[in-house]
Amino acid sequence: MGELLRVEHLKKYFKTPGGMLHAVDDVSFSINKGETLGVVGESGCGKSTLGRVVLKLIDQTDGKIIYNGKDITNISKNENVELRKSMQIIFQDPYSSLNPRKKVSELIADPLKTFRMYNKEERQSRVYELMDMVGLSRRFADSYPHELDGGRRQRIGVARALSLDPEFIVCDEPVSALDVSIQAQILNLLQDLQEARNLTYIFVTHDLSVVRHISTDILVMYIGVMVEKCRAKELFKAPLHPYTKGLLSAIPVANIDHEKKRVVLQGELTSPIEPKNECRFAARCPYVTPKCREAMPELEEITPGHVVACHNVREINGL
Amino acid sequence: MSLLEIRNLSIHFVSHKQDIAAVNGVDLTIEKGKTMGLVGETGAGKTTTALGILNLIQKPQGRFLSGEIIYKGRDLLKLSEDEMRKVRGKEISMIFQDPMTALNPILPVGEQIAEVIRLHEKCSDAEAEKKSLQMLEMVGIRAERSGEYPHQFSGGMKQRVVIAIALACNPSFLIADEPTTALDVTIQAQVLEMMADLRNRFGTSMLLITHDLGIVAENCDDVAIMYAGEIIEIGTLERIFHNPKHPYTLGLFGSIPSLDKDEDRLHPIPGLMPDPAALPRGCKFHERCDRACEACSELIQELVEIEPGHKVRCHRVVKGEI
Numbered sequence: 146m147g148e149l150l151r152v153e154h155l156k157k158y159f160k161t162p163g164g165m166l167h168a169v170d171d172v173s174f175s176i177n178k179g180e181t182l183g184v185v186g187e188s189g190c191g192k193s194t195l196g197r198v199v200l201k202l203i204d205q206t207d208g209k210i211i212y213n214g215k216d217i218t219n220i221s222k223n224e225n226v227e228l229r230k231s232m233q234i235i236f237q238d239p240y241s242s243l244n245p246r247k248k249v250s251e252l253i254a255d256p257l258k259t260f261r262m263y264n265k266e267e268r269q270s271r272v273y274e275l276m277d278m279v280g281l282s283r284r285f286a287d288s289y290p291h292e293l294d295g296g297r298r299q300r301i302g303v304a305r306a307l308s309l310d311p312e313f314i315v316c317d318e319p320v321s322a323l324d325v326s327i328q329a330q331i332l333n334l335l336q337d338l339q340e341a342r343n344l345t346y347i348f349v350t351h352d353l354s355v356v357r358h359i360s361t362d363i364l365v366m367y368i369g370v371m372v373e374k375c376r377a378k379e380l381f382k383a384p385l386h387p388y389t390k391g392l393l394s395a396i397p398v399a400n401i402d403h404e405k406k407r408v409v410l411q412g413e414l415t416s417p418i419e420p421k422n423e424c425r426f427a428a429r430c431p432y433v434t435p436k437c438r439e440a441m442p443e444l445e446e447i448t449p450g451h452v453v454a455c456h457n458v459r460e461i462n463g464l
Numbered sequence: 465m466s467l468l469e470i471r472n473l474s475i476h477f478v479s480h481k482q483d484i485a486a487v488n489g490v491d492l493t494i495e496k497g498k499t500m501g502l503v504g505e506t507g508a509g510k511t512t513t514a515l516g517i518l519n520l521i522q523k524p525q526g527r528f529l530s531g532e533i534i535y536k537g538r539d540l541l542k543l544s545e546d547e548m549r550k551v552r553g554k555e556i557s558m559i560f561q562d563p564m565t566a567l568n569p570i571l572p573v574g575e576q577i578a579e580v581i582r583l584h585e586k587c588s589d590a591e592a593e594k595k596s597l598q599m600l601e602m603v604g605i606r607a608e609r610s611g612e613y614p615h616q617f618s619g620g621m622k623q624r625v626v627i628a629i630a631l632a633c634n635p636s637f638l639i640a641d642e643p644t645t646a647l648d649v650t651i652q653a654q655v656l657e658m659m660a661d662l663r664n665r666f667g668t669s670m671l672l673i674t675h676d677l678g679i680v681a682e683n684c685d686d687v688a689i690m691y692a693g694e695i696i697e698i699g700t701l702e703r704i705f706h707n708p709k710h711p712y713t714l715g716l717f718g719s720i721p722s723l724d725k726d727e728d729r730l731h732p733i734p735g736l737m738p739d740p741a742a743l744p745r746g747c748k749f750h751e752r753c754d755r756a757c758e759a760c761s762e763l764i765q766e767l768v769e770i771e772p773g774h775k776v777r778c779h780r781v782v783k784g785e786i
Contacts, residue, residue: 187648187649187650187651188619188648294736296736324505324506324675325505325675325716325719325720326505326715326716326719326732326733327505327732327736328719328732329718329719329720329721329730329731329732329733330732330734332721332730333729333730333732336729351648351649353649353723354720354721354722354723355721357721357723358721358722358727358730359721378726381723381724391650392649392650394653395649395650395652395653396649396678396723397652397653397656397676397678397679397681397682398678398681398682398723399676399677399678399680399681399705399717399720400681400705401681401701401702401705401706403681407653409650409653409654409657410650410653410654411654413618413620413621413651
C-alpha cells in the first residue's frame, strides 16, 4: 500500500526562560496507508508534541511534512482547515477533553456543524450511525459526559474523530486513563475501525505492551530525538539501542515463569532545554564511551528497515 | 504466622440518597514477612479496604458495618483515636499513589521525614534530623538535598521521599496503594527494586495494591483479586498465575496485551463494573460473565478452597462445572 504521510527532519522548539526547549529534534519517518505507527517514550520525551506538529495543530520549527504526496508544511490557514476533515486526533483524557455542558449527541455533531455538513435531520441520523459504529448505545444521546464512565466517554472521543470520515488519526494515549478490561474494549474497537475503513494511525503511548499489540512499526523517542525505529515485532525481539533495551526490560511481565533479565536504568531524564551536542542518552547509558560525549549520533540503517541512533550500536550488539 | 487478619470487613458510604457498598465481607490474612497483592479495577474497593485498616474512613458517611482487623492480637477497630494514632506511621505505614499530592508543598522534605520520627520515637530534634538524613540516603537521595522542597524533585524522587517517610519508624506492616502508577516505566523499575531491597532488609510485611498483574507477578507472594467490594479469588502467586479459575480473573488475564505472543484481538470482559449503590443480586459478576447460568443471579457463593492455598467465589467452579 502507498505512503500516506512522510515527515523529514521535523523539529519543534519552544522558547522558555532557560533557553530553547528541544521538544522534537530531527525526527523523520513515513507511514503507509492502513498501517499504525506506534510512538513510545517516557513523559516529556516529545511524543505528544510530535503528534500535534504532524497534525499542524502547532507549527513546526523546521522540517517537512508531506501528506498524500502534497507538502503541507507551510499551507495557508484555509487549506489547513480543509485538511482537518481528513486528519483527526483522539485525546488522552476523556474526562477533560469533552465539554461538560453539552449532550453526547451535540458533542458528536459538533465537527459536522463546524463544517456545515448535512441538514439538521441528516445530522441526527449521522450521529446515531456514529454511535452505533463505536458501540455507544443510542439511549445515551441525551446524557451529559459526567453521567458516563471513562470507557464510554472515550467512545465519544472516537466518534467525534470519525465524524468527518478521516483517513488519518493521531491517537494520543487513548487508553491510558482506562482500566485494563475497558482498555481492551477500546483497543479492539480501534482495530475494527481501522480494518473496516482502512484508517492510518499514529498511536502515541507510554504503554509498551499496548504499542506492540496495535502497531505495525514502532518509533522510540528519548528527550526529543528518535533513537530507534523498526517493525513492531522486531523491536521486541531484537532491540538494538541501549535505551530501548532498558525500556523493554523494565516492563513488569504478568507471567511468573518469565525469565528476568532486567537492566535497571539508573538516573532520570536529563533536561531538554539547550541540550549539549552529545548523545542525549549518554548520562544513563551503561555502555557509554568518550565518543558519546563528543557528538549526537546520526540515525543509521543497521538492518533493512531498522534504524538506530547510537555510536556503539555494532559493538554493543556484536554485529 | 499471621501479622494482620481482616475478618468479614464491610464498609459502606451512606448518604440520605443512597447506600454505597464499597467493601463487602472481606477476609484477608497477611503473613509475617510476606507481600500480598490486592488486584482489581477502579471502584473495586481496594483503597477503601486499605484505608479501613488504618481507620481513615471519612466519617460520618463512611461506616464499618461489620468486621475485625486483628493486628498483633489487637482489634484495630476497637482502639481509641489516640491509640490509633500511635499505630499509624509507627506500626503500620502507608505509601500513597500520587507523590505529587502526598507531600506538603511548603515544608522541606527532610523536615517531613523528621516529623514522623519526632512523633513516634523518644528522641531529640537533632537525633530525629540525623535519622531523617539517613533515611534519605537509604532511598537513594543525597543527604544535602534534605532542605529542598517537594517541587524541586522529580516524580520518582518524590515517591522515594514518600517511601522514606513510610519506613522512617521501621513499621512491621506497609500498605502501598498503587505506589508506582504515576511513574514512568524505567523509574517504576527503580522504585520497585528499591522497595523489594528494603523489605528484605527489614522483613516488612506488605499489602501491595495495584491493577497491574505484571507488578504482582514480580513482587508478591500471595494474590487476592477483588471485584465489587468482594474478594473473588485468593491464593498463592503460583496458584493464581498457573491455575486461575474465576471467570473474572481469567478476563483480567485476557485483557492484557501479550509481550511475546501474537494475538489478533484481545479478549476483554464485556460491560462495566456494577454501580456499588445498586449491586446485582446473587453473584456480583454474573451480568458480565460468559459462563453464568440461571442460578448465578440467585445464589450467594462464599469463598471456597478448591485446592490447598487457593480459594474461589464461584459456584460453578466449586461444583466443577467450569
